[in-house]
Amino acid sequence: MKLVKKDIDQKDGSGFVTLIAEEQEDMWHAYNLVLAGDSLKGSTIRRVVTETATGSTDKSSVRLTLTIAVETVEFDTQACVMRVNGRNIVENKYVKLGGYHTLDLEMHKPFTITKESWDLIALDRIQLACDVAARADIAAILLEEGLATLCLVTASMTLVRGRVELNVPRKRKGSTGHEKGMKRFFEHCFQAILKNVDFNVIKVLIVASPGFYKDQLYEHMKQQAIQTENKQFLQFLPKLLLIHCSSGQKHALGEALADPGVQSKLEDTKFAVEVRALAKFFEMLARDPDRAFYGFRHVELAAEKGAINTLLLSDDLFRSNDIATRRKYIALVEHVKSLGANVMILSSLHTSGEQLKNLTWSCLLF
Numbered sequence: 001m002k003l004v005k006k007d008i009d010q011k012d013g014s015g016f017v018t019l020i021a022e023e024q025e026d027m028w029h030a031y032n033l034v035l036a037g038d039s040l041k042g043s044t045i046r047r048v049v050t051e052t053a054t055g056s057t058d059k060s061s062v063r064l065t066l067t068i069a070v071e072t073v074e075f076d077t078q079a080c081v082m083r084v085n086g087r088n089i090v091e092n093k094y095v096k097l098g099g100y101h102t103l104d105l106e107m108h109k110p111f112t113i114t115k116e117s118w119d120l121i122a123l124d125r126i127q128l129a130c131d132v133a134a135r136a137d138i139a140a141i142l143l144e145e146g147l148a149t150l151c152l153v154t155a156s157m158t159l160v161r162g163r164v165e166l167n168v169p170r171k172r173k174g175s176t177g178h179e180k181g182m183k184r185f186f187e188h189c190f191q192a193i194l195k196n197v198d199f200n201v202i203k204v205l206i207v208a209s210p211g212f213y214k215d216q217l218y219e220h221m222k223q224q225a226i227q228t229e230n231k232q233f234l235q236f237l238p239k240l241l242l243i244h245c246s247s248g249q250k251h252a253l254g255e256a257l258a259d260p261g262v263q264s265k266l267e268d269t270k271f272a273v274e275v276r277a278l279a280k281f282f283e284m285l286a287r288d289p290d291r292a293f294y295g296f297r298h299v300e301l302a303a304e305k306g307a308i309n310t311l312l313l314s315d316d317l318f319r320s321n322d323i324a325t326r327r328k329y330i331a332l333v334e335h336v337k338s339l340g341a342n343v344m345i346l347s348s349l350h351t352s353g354e355q356l357k358n359l360t361w362s363c364l365l366f
Contacts, residue, residue: 001026001129004110013117017126020110024080025154028349029129030105031075031082033113033122036321040084041067042111044103048094064094066101067112077349078159081105119330120337121318121345128155128270138266139197140206140256141189143213144248145182148189150196151253155271157349160250162192186220193221199236204265208245208256218242241265254351274344277310278352294359300332308341314356316348 001019008015021027034040044066050058068086075082084103088095095101105111115122138153143164150162166185169177197205207214218240225233243259245252256262258279266272285292293302302308311333320326337343346353 001029001126003126003130006126008118008123013119014115015118016112016114017118018110018112019126019129021105021107023107025157026107026129027080027082027105028075028157028347029125030111031073032125032315032319034070034073034082034084035115035319036070036072037116037323038070039067039089039114040070040086040103040111041065041090041114042103042105043109044101046094046101062094064092066090066092066095066103068101068103077157080159119326120334121330124345137201138204138206138257138262139193139202140208140253141193141217142245142248142250142252142256143189143207143209143217145213146185147248148185148192149248149250150189150192151250152196153253153257153271153350156347158250158253158351159349161196164188164192182216183220186217187224189217190221190224194230194233199232202236203239204262205236205240206243206256206262207240208243208252209248210244210246214242214244251351254355257351271350274312274346274350275352277312277342277344278346278355281310281312296332303332303336303339306339308336308339310342310344311336312344312346312356314348314353315345316353316357318345 002022004018004020006015006017008017017033019026019030021030042065043063045061045063046066048060048062050060066088067090068084069089070084071086073082073084082105084105085100086103088097088099088101091097103111140151140153142149142151146166146168148162148164149160150164152159152161164185166181166188168181168185169175171178193205207217209217221233222237224230225237241259241261243256243262245255254275257275263272263276281292285294293299299308299311303311313329313333317329318326320329333343346356348354348357
């Protein structure tokens, strides 16, 4: 994300921020920033009807800049497209005041968000979105016999980019059907990786499975790369990590990412730290439940006693359209931070955030 301009009053927090989304993940950050009640200014295309001198009508598409009072915000997680619906609040030649319009935010075009009060969570989100060092791009293919899921993981999102499903014949004495089926399956997996993974950006490619499927896929890809003289993939081979997981479904990604080998590769990136913290929370919940609390009221009581060491929460809590609820959540976060505790807001588009959504608020005590 590129910050073009920021003008926020230090006293009451009112003002605006102009941003440019430079990649798909930035749309997710924008979705977490734009709320009902804000105003949004951006470039859009609108179909207009004009009447000619002869009385006939002509339909055409016109690009214009609109400012709308936001009513609803939608986000398509697979296409990374954000749609904002609201009423026009600035006079325009083609859209009357109060007229409804849906803004589809576009990549590489500036948009301006104006709020009556920019809170701590929103300001932190802008800082995160504009921090290039926070990136932790990972690719992972999770597989079992006949099923594979290819995921791309960034600092804030987990996207399913491919899925391979193939019927593999059972092993039969004297038959090569199973072996040929697995070879075909591994080739489909390899082609999905070549099609969807940018090896210039990805830091690590995780190959995870139960049993020996990961090792077999690795050998297949290595041999195919040698035969086809795919130098880029051969150079990337040292960045492949073979990890155990329970299945080829997306939910097994959390197991793979929590592996110490993956964690050491990612070092202290935001995402790796969050995965470790969540693993520690569930471990503490099982081993010493008196030191691991969840639920808003229990966490609030722990905060009142100044007993919180780490607070974990999902970012979807702060997309509430109820201003009073949002302010209550933000007040607790600010209080916990003032105690010197660590606050981690996990993305609900990560497997870690999905796990946390069921608990809403979670904390580890001293």
